[in-house]
Amino acid sequence: MFEISQLNIRNQRVQRLYKTLFLLMTMLLILPVLLILGTLVVKGSSVISIDFLFTSPTDGMTAGGLFPALLGTVWLVAVALLISVPLGIAAAIYLSEYAGENWFTRIINLAIINLAGVPSIVHALFGVGAFVLFFGFGTSILAASLTLAIMTLPVVIVATRESLQAVPHAFREACWNMGATRWQTIRRVVLPNAISGILTGVILEVSRTSGETAPIMFTGAVFFTPFLPQGIFDQTMAMSLHLFVVSTQVPGVPEDLPYGVALVLIAMVLIMNSLSIAFRTWLRGKKKW
Amino acid sequence: MPGQQLMQARDMASFDRRNADWYIDKLVQALVFIGGISAIIFIVGIFVFITKEGLGFILDRFDFMEFFTSPYWYPAEEDDPEYGILALIAGTASVTGLAMLVAIPFSLGAAIYVAEFASGKTREALKVLVELLAAIPSVVWGFIGLSIMNPLIIEVFDVPVGLNVLNAGIILGLMAAPIMTSIAEDALKAVPDRYREAAEAMGATRWQVIYKTVLPAAKNGLLGAVLLGVGRGFGETMAVLMATGHSINIPHSIFDSVRALTATIAAELGETAVGSDHYQVLFTIGIFLFLITFVINLTADLVVRGVRKG
Numbered sequence: 001m002f003e004i005s006q007l008n009i010r011n012q013r014v015q016r017l018y019k020t021l022f023l024l025m026t027m028l029l030i031l032p033v034l035l036i037l038g039t040l041v042v043k044g045s046s047v048i049s050i051d052f053l054f055t056s057p058t059d060g061m062t063a064g065g066l067f068p069a070l071l072g073t074v075w076l077v078a079v080a081l082l083i084s085v086p087l088g089i090a091a092a093i094y095l096s097e098y099a100g101e102n103w104f105t106r107i108i109n110l111a112i113i114n115l116a117g118v119p120s121i122v123h124a125l126f127g128v129g130a131f132v133l134f135f136g137f138g139t140s141i142l143a144a145s146l147t148l149a150i151m152t153l154p155v156v157i158v159a160t161r162e163s164l165q166a167v168p169h170a171f172r173e174a175c176w177n178m179g180a181t182r183w184q185t186i187r188r189v190v191l192p193n194a195i196s197g198i199l200t201g202v203i204l205e206v207s208r209t210s211g212e213t214a215p216i217m218f219t220g221a222v223f224f225t226p227f228l229p230q231g232i233f234d235q236t237m238a239m240s241l242h243l244f245v246v247s248t249q250v251p252g253v254p255e256d257l258p259y260g261v262a263l264v265l266i267a268m269v270l271i272m273n274s275l276s277i278a279f280r281t282w283l284r285g286k287k288k289w
Numbered sequence: 290m291p292g293q294q295l296m297q298a299r300d301m302a303s304f305d306r307r308n309a310d311w312y313i314d315k316l317v318q319a320l321v322f323i324g325g326i327s328a329i330i331f332i333v334g335i336f337v338f339i340t341k342e343g344l345g346f347i348l349d350r351f352d353f354m355e356f357f358t359s360p361y362w363y364p365a366e367e368d369d370p371e372y373g374i375l376a377l378i379a380g381t382a383s384v385t386g387l388a389m390l391v392a393i394p395f396s397l398g399a400a401i402y403v404a405e406f407a408s409g410k411t412r413e414a415l416k417v418l419v420e421l422l423a424a425i426p427s428v429v430w431g432f433i434g435l436s437i438m439n440p441l442i443i444e445v446f447d448v449p450v451g452l453n454v455l456n457a458g459i460i461l462g463l464m465a466a467p468i469m470t471s472i473a474e475d476a477l478k479a480v481p482d483r484y485r486e487a488a489e490a491m492g493a494t495r496w497q498v499i500y501k502t503v504l505p506a507a508k509n510g511l512l513g514a515v516l517l518g519v520g521r522g523f524g525e526t527m528a529v530l531m532a533t534g535h536s537i538n539i540p541h542s543i544f545d546s547v548r549a550l551t552a553t554i555a556a557e558l559g560e561t562a563v564g565s566d567h568y569q570v571l572f573t574i575g576i577f578l579f580l581i582t583f584v585i586n587l588t589a590d591l592v593v594r595g596v597r598k599g
Contacts, residue, residue, distance in 0.1 A: 015494045019402075019406050022399070022406060026398065026399040028395060029396065088324070091325050093321045099325065110587065113589075114582075114583055114587075119524025119525070119578050123335070124558075125339045125558075128342070240426055262429050265428075269424055269425070270421055277417055281413075
């Protein structure tokens with residue numbers, strides 16, 4: 001009765017064919033990128049040294065290191081995080097703990113999707129119009145970081161909201177039954193159970209923020225400055241813009257130098273990202289409920 | 290009676306929960322509400338501020354026909370500047386179109402493999418890999434186009450310039466694919482397992498389950514993924530600035546250099562004086578970009594929601 005028929009065999013063949021086809025497509029998507037990254041590593045690693053990381057560019061940016069750009073990116077990311085993390089967590093708490101399923105929540109969600117979808121250069125225009133000119137911050141770390149913070153706000157909101165919603169509703173109910181207010185419940189029960197998930201989102205945000213170029217081009221990052229930033233009203237160099245500058249704007253740059261810059265930038269971004277992924281995997285493993 | 294009223298008032302007072310914790314609770318509620326509406330404030334703020342900067346041009350100089358149908362973009366000319374963005378639209382459209390041609394089949398294929406065929410460790414590894422690929426900054430992609438793809442295209446196709454529609458299209462396709470893959474994979478995962486189980490119970494093979502059951506059920510989600518990918522490609526700035534060749538052209542073949550809308554703003558804003566016509570026209574392009582991506586995102590959202598209701 002359960003003999004294997006011709007049809008079964010044909011189906012099995014078709015099945016295997018499609019599986020191989022889709023595997024092939026996946027590989028064709030991933031392999032070229034890995035090859036490209038490999039090339040970056042091979043060409044870039046010859047440039048990278050301790051000196052490269054910790055000295056300033058010299059000879060009209062055709063030699064020397066990238067320290068001011070590295071430091072500038074740290075400044076930009078740190079200030080952006082100070083703005084986007086509290087705001088993003090507040091937004092996520094509102095959406096997950098207070099907001100009802102209604103048109104207003106839908107509009108907020110739509111705004112978040114759009115904030116993530118608006119082209120980065122439009123964010124840059126906004127930064128120029130609002131922070132540089134209207135609020136009078138000038139081209140400064142503050143203006144650039146505000147622009148970055150608004151652009152990457154959805155990253156924090158989405159990650160935090162997800163980790164808040166992963167806390168079982170029964171935890172909250174138990175706490176409310178003890179007479180705790182909403183905020184007491186959030187602070188003592190929901191946040192402690194979600195904190196690691198939130199942290200994962202923050203690390204992801206660091207990775208996203210440090211690679212952005214267009215939003216900082218006209219708001220605070222400059223091609224070259226001999227000074228290291230001293231405060232949030234200074235201009236600064238930045239890793240991402242530095243890569244653009246040495247690969248397109250400066251004549252006579254040795255061929256390998258931009259590869260070195262690209263490698264440092266990509267290492268920064270991917271290490272943060274892997275950290276976030278590893279952290280998430282580890283969390284999943286030790287989840288108690 | 291006054292005595293009774295006093296008693297009532299006292300009883301009310303003991304049930305009044307407005308102690309310090311109550312006020313803190315209300316305060317926090319107000320604070321997180323501000324956080325909640327911040328996204329709305331920002332999106333409105335973006336529109337208001339770019340409109341404010343671009344408005345002067347729209348009111349004084351804006352000529353709908355010239356703006357959208359003239360291929361001549363000479364905003365920096367002293368006596369007779371021209372503000373036609375047709376060539377820039379053609380540049381953006383050709384690059385995005387080619388990118389989608391590359392990205393859509395491959396990312397949908399990869400999503401199907403990851404969500405439906407792969408299992409266990411392989412699947413986790415692939416998901417992590419896709420996520421990491423999505424994290425590569427756009428300026429790095431631009432650099433790859435400039436320094437790796439450029440000589441490769443010149444050599445393989447024997448053309449004089451390797452910075453063209455082909456180069457930027459491939460770069461943009463590789464950029465958009467991981468994002469589309471993970472959104473499409475989410476859409477496939479959102480199809481309830483009981484659909485698959487029912488189909489399998491009828492004797493369907495894995496491929497039949499996917500083709501006849503999962504794909505139709507995930508149709509809207511997949512369309513949403515494609516739309517978001519288009520939005521991404523459309524708004525991408527640094528990579529197209531560096532890989533297209535940045536010359537104003539209505540392309541006749543994939544080996545022509547072009548210039549994109551986004552890249553034009555990025556390249557020219559730094560050279561313009563605040564408030565000049567040139568400066569304002571760049572903001573006008575910004576408004577155009579904002580509106581288009583807004584419509585794309587809205588459509589994607591509506592399409593995806595459609596499936597959840599059904």
